[in-house]
Amino acid sequence: MAKTTLTKKINLYGWLFVIPAALFIFILNFYPMVSAFLLSLQTGRGNNLKFAGLKNYARLFQDEMFLTSVGNVITYLVIQVPVMLLLALVLASILNNPKLKGRGIFRTLIFLPCATSLVSSAMIFKSFFSIDGIVNTTLMGLGVLQSPMSWLTHPIWAKFVIILTITWRWTGYNTVFYLAGLQNIDRSVYEAARIDGASASRQFFSITIPLLKPVILLTTIMSTNGTLQLFDEVRNITNGGPGIATLSISQYIYNLSFMYNPQFGYAAAVSYAILVMVAVLSFIQIKVGDKR
Amino acid sequence: MKKTMCVVLALLLVVSSLAFAGGKAETAAAAADPNAPVTLTVWCWDPTFNIFAMNEAAKIYAVDHPNVKINVVETPWNDLQQKLITSLSANAASNLPDIILMQDNAIQKNVMTYPEAYVALNGKIDLTQFAQFKVDVGTIEGKHYGVPFDNGATGTFLRRDIVEKAGLKVSDFNDITWERFIELGKIVKQKTGIAMISTVANEPDFPMLMLQSAGTWMFDEAGKAYIKDNTVLKEALRITKEMVQSGVCILVPDWNAYIATLNNGTVASTINGCWISGSIQAEKSQSGKWAVVNTPRFANIAGSVNYSSQGGSGWMVMANSKHPDVAIDFLAKTFGGSVALYETILPASGAIATWLPAAKSPVYSTPIEFFGGQKIYEDLVNYAGKVPNVKYGVFNYEARDAIARALSEVMQGGSIDAALATAQKNVEFLMSE
Amino acid sequence: MKQKHLAAIATYVFLCVVCLFSVFPFYFMIVGSTNQSVDIVKGRLFFGTHLIENFKTLASTVKLGNAFWNSMRNALVNTVASLFVCSLAGYGFQIYRDKGKDTLMGLLLLSMMVPFAALMVPLFRMFSQARLLDTTVGFILPTISTAFLIFFFRQSAESFPMETVQAARVDGLGELGIFFRIFVPIMAPTFAAAAIVTFMAAWNNYLWPLIIMQSQESQTMPLLITGLTAGYTTDYGILMLSVTITTLPTLILFFTQQKRFVEGVLGSVK
Known part of the structure; x- marks a missing residue:
């Protein structure tokens, strides 16, 4: 009793x-x-709203700008997330080697970028890739380019700059998670593998990755989520241009609500589309993560 | 257990005291001046331009009205627009200030969407003394909402030295067509190796100012999107493309790079709203090397003139203001009635008036050393009087974005007709519900 | 043996390149704050002599001290409050784990998927009705409890031995006592890591303060920075200086707490 x-x-x-x-x-x-x-579920401008059922959701499929922004975000996602996470993994496993000299300094320097704000990092990268920015000056000095390249007005290179900026800002952050995960793995596992003659890359693929699976899953979900909601970088680097070649879904929502004649109902429908995408992708990732 | 509770309480105390410290500081600031029964809050942007002008106006008004205090809150335009729409959509207009500055091309959209949020100024302020095109921008269905301020009249700002090095004269650029401009640009490029002009690649600045110079916009009389079959627009895109392809115009990715082309001497000219003179004059080593002439016109479009507008803004009084009459009186006696105000702000910030009486002030006819002794302000005010009227419309930003995209497609080699057809479709989509 | 040597060299070269890449933007930012706007636009990469002049201009055009203090106060209050609320919850979800709480946790995790853009207008409506505009409370409320932080604390609590809890109960310590007197001290690195993440997020928060901080007195640093770029002409010298000043607190925090940060994350990813 x-x-x-x-x-x-x-309880x-x-x-x-x-x-x-x-x-x-x-x-x-x-x-x-x-x-x-x-x-x-409502349509209209400003505060003159009326109920319209699922009409806004039906509109999504005819909206070329929405579909393009989805395509853009998916491009960012499939290129940026794997590259960044792989780079973070490699860096973490190098930094985890106790024999590495200057480990503390390297670690600090690699983590450094996550101390900057998104707005600041966007502004810095934008100036790097401007016409007479440091990138053009360097490439022309090396003879790679004959005349300055207009990076941010090219539909593909502009995407590249955005991907680079996100990668710069977040790789160190993810490295922290992997490094922490690696430090939980018993050193003797690696010792045994080395005695068995496993190469460094083999150790990486057959020990590091499987043992870090939960952390990889966590970072994948976080990064996917972050990329699907991408806003600050796109707004400050290209503002969606050239044309709408770099427009993200969040920025489209922002434009629909504040730049254009406000359509809050439709903007809300677009944001539910992001919600559904995040949910579906997270679900897939968890399922895949569980199976392996 | 007791100790734990102490820790919890202490933590909560720290949090709440910090939180309230913030609250207190703000109330203290708001009630700081007991002698000021009226405080007008103003939202505007740009410390060296609009905010400076507003603070000067406050000083002038305070001479006869010591009880009126002007509280200027720096708010970038994009943020201002967002706060405005958020507050109005949440029925929380009481958070809004008494006066705001609004971009000319956004007035129609904002007033049509939330008409009850702004005070109509009809009969309360004499708007006949302002440049007509600026008054029309702020007039919706016969009601005047905007007090015109910042002038957007365009001019061709030329590097005198570079042009002369190419064997040309500044006057060769006055009263010309775009075709002629391109020819002259080719000569300059050939003789000096310097490109004639630059523009921001993602912005349709040239097509926009070309449209207005022909008195046309992207919407017809009924407010429908007028893009696909708009011959002026087609011609504008064609000329813009030709300028870039012929090497007369270089594309830069952003505003920063654009200003750099002027300050670095990468280009021999720029065509923009007259407010660009501030950025040009920032590079002091180029003093004496610049000149201003009017804007090119279309060769084959009837009614096209050598005058246009780009940018510009006006003051608006908000309906939620507790002292709308004071706010109107303030604007009437300063921006709409004080030559002294414009005499102060012109030399310090380059803010050119649209209030015509100010242009008669001797300050406006002072030769400007930087522009080789040209009386540029007199000339620019003169241009402002001849800018054709256009209705920017409720869906201006939608259309502008669509044209930016069409321009980008045309630059990549797409056909103008196809790009404009897509633009028409996209704008119509955004206009529908 | 030689091959091993080469591999080691390659590793160091790779690390150096990565480090150069991650440090260079900082260098650019700091150098920029010592140069004139015109020189920055032209791409000057050496230290200049305009730091003091830039600072004077910055201090005279904006309320720098005020914005800095606002950001600091908001971020500190946010950090303390979030840590308190989320660590309690994370601990609760793990130590008193049952089916109901697991379901609730799953539900809360869904909130991570909600894009902020969708919440903006409804949240603003709530906050303006509650008269929370321009207040620190208004600033912190939407981020006070985040699923990520709760999840983070729950994961960390997994390594907290249940026997310790049982033993403490036998010793007559109350449930709150166990949390504050045993869990909190043991989990100090976890709290440090959580504090860093929360402080940085609050310090850099842009969209939400943009909407609710309506008066000049409540302006925060990120708002101040974007204000500097809003005019017809941008002074890049003072822009870079303000970006540098804004980065300083998070940088210092990061440098001093780096070890604990790694340790803290370590506890949560076991």
């Missing part, structure tokens, strides 16, 4: 611990999300 009251009491404490945080999320996240959903 005494024991059950104790369990009850402990009550458990709920007391989690409820404040849960309430905050419900009130400040789920409640506005529900009102955004109700908004997505």
